[in-house]
Amino acid sequence: MKTERPRVNASLAAPDRSLGTQAQRPTPPADAPETAPIHQTISPEQAASAAPRPARKLSPAEFNTAMVHFYRGEVSRANTWRNRLDTTTNWAVLTTGATLSFAFSSPTNPHFVILINTVLVCFFLFMEARRYRYYEIWSSRVRVLETGYFTQVLAPELPADDAWVSHLVEDLRAPHFTISEWEAVGRRLRRNYLWIFVLLAACWNLKVYVHPVPAYDFNAFIDRATIGVVPGAVVFMVGVVINAGLLIFALATMRLQQATGEVLTERDFHPIQTVTDWTRAASDRRQRTATVRRAKKARERTRTPRVGSTTGEWKRPDSHRTQTPDDIHRTQYPQRKSLTEETLSQRSEVRD
Template identity: 50%
Template sequence: MPEPIPNPTANSSAADGPESVWTHRGYRMRAGEFNTAMVHFYRGEVQRSNTWRLRLDSTTNWAVVTTGAVLTFAFGSVSNSHVVILISFLLVWLFLVIESRRYRYYELWTLRVRLLETDFFAAMLTPPFAPHPEWATRLADSLLTPEFPISQLEALGRRLRRNYIWIYLILGLAWVVKLMLHPTPADSLERFFSRASIGFISGHVAVAGVACFFLVIFLIAILTAGLRAAAGEVLPQSEMMEMSNGLLQNLASAASHVLPEDLPFRSRQKHLAIIITGKPDEVSQQLLSFLNRGVTALEGKGMYTGQARAVLLCAVAPTEVAHLKALVYRVDEHAFVVVNPTEEIWGSGFSNLEPSWKRPLQPRKKSQPKSSSS
């Protein structure tokens, strides 16, 4: 228990200074008591995150049970309508929205657990055997002003890729099989479309609606693959998982070039790499040749060694960070690489730096008829 110190003197505070780490209203907490408090706090946050993890599993179980019940009813009799499968699309979507909201809460509690694991406990096992200087501030900010660490869109896409995309594929395949087999096997495509009709809605419209629904969920799954703010998600370790994850990110990057710039999908598309090296020309040549990225060099000086250093600035995609580190290490093993996520990059080769109110003043429309006529 913390010991009360009603009137601490200068000598007593100096004697207990190295041992105490926290003082409040005359009570002084020693280092051992502080570590005990952190251990109990860690256990509590782990229990809280496990509770919300179980809540995530429960919504997935609801979706699986609903899918199984709907398919059993739909294929139980040839007279049962295929509409129940379409209704299950909406029910599963409702479960997905509920689970994504729970996933955001789960990430909030897991963020605190990961802060303690990486910046407190793990820091005690590696030199200099001390907690990270900023971990207490980040943890205190999370406790005083809790905020979701990930957006609703990222949570929706992550749960969709992990679980619900497979449920939707099963439902879509079952819906097509239902129309092809019941009440009798369809012998033509026209009969298939006629069976897909729902009341006054024609079969062509129903099929087009289902196709658009699947297109939307696949776009959400692909375009949110590059959003990686989730702290509690364990990153894939196997090469196959890394290849599939990289494929999704490459598809998201390719799709972003044909979409408007103000969509929320296009956040965190670039990283700013800061490279401190004594071989700026060789490193720049590697980045220009293999990554095809522009490099800006700034002159600097290492204050510890007193030697001249160059600071290189290079904007790269998240999928190019590993390649960039390998290229820098190939040239200069003693270089430093700092990678920072950027909100936006404006200028030539990136988003248009010209203000939107000023763009109509540029004679762009006048030059188009000349090029077309020529």
């Protein structure tokens, strides 16, 4: 016996051929995000790696360890660039000493070697200013850690300030120079190179005046300053303009205070002081006064009033003799019972 199969409506089973087109899948918009193929197989490892990982919070011990190692690394970086600064200064000092020794060793030696050395020292100045900018990057980070992190560790009673964290994070994400080129040049010029330029200018004038014989008037001095086809007056005026420009530049950049890695703060730094403040006697006197003050405060902290005495006499406390551990806990927590009392009360409750 045959079983008749159900008839299916042709209009539903086949696409509408009267329109002359076939049914197509709708086209996604152009700005739709790309998706993985439907039949693509993804391993569990790939799925775990593709999933966003939750932020892991460091424990206090891990955070302190990270900060200590980070501080050591930044100190090492700052020390490396500080040594490079000393190297450039040593080059300038050595070349200046060698040039002056050669210029004054014989009356026939030319005086323009001192001018050449002045140009060389200018190159050293710009090299050291560039290195100083890199040094300030690491030095500023060290200073931020000292004032923000270690200060709170050593003095927890001070009000907490978390601004140093955001400042350090932004500096680590986008490192940048903390000092401008002009400020760096001005600082190195005032610290070291201004005195080298003054020495070179004085030695050049002395060389021109003394050798081969002392000049009898200013006109003879100008004639000796001649270098080839360049008149002596031009050489002298160029030297005056350059040295005056260096002095003006050193004074004009004193108010630039972008760098934060200096040891002394702006309110404690006084570049112009009397000579008596820099003498050894004044320094020793201030140190003795500070030492006596600290010792007096330490003695006051360790003294406690004697029981039953009104004479103002003081006695050093002996906590291991006068107080028991229970008394110490009772002093810190007045409402708390001693360990023995708590144990006895618990035992009595259990018996009841």
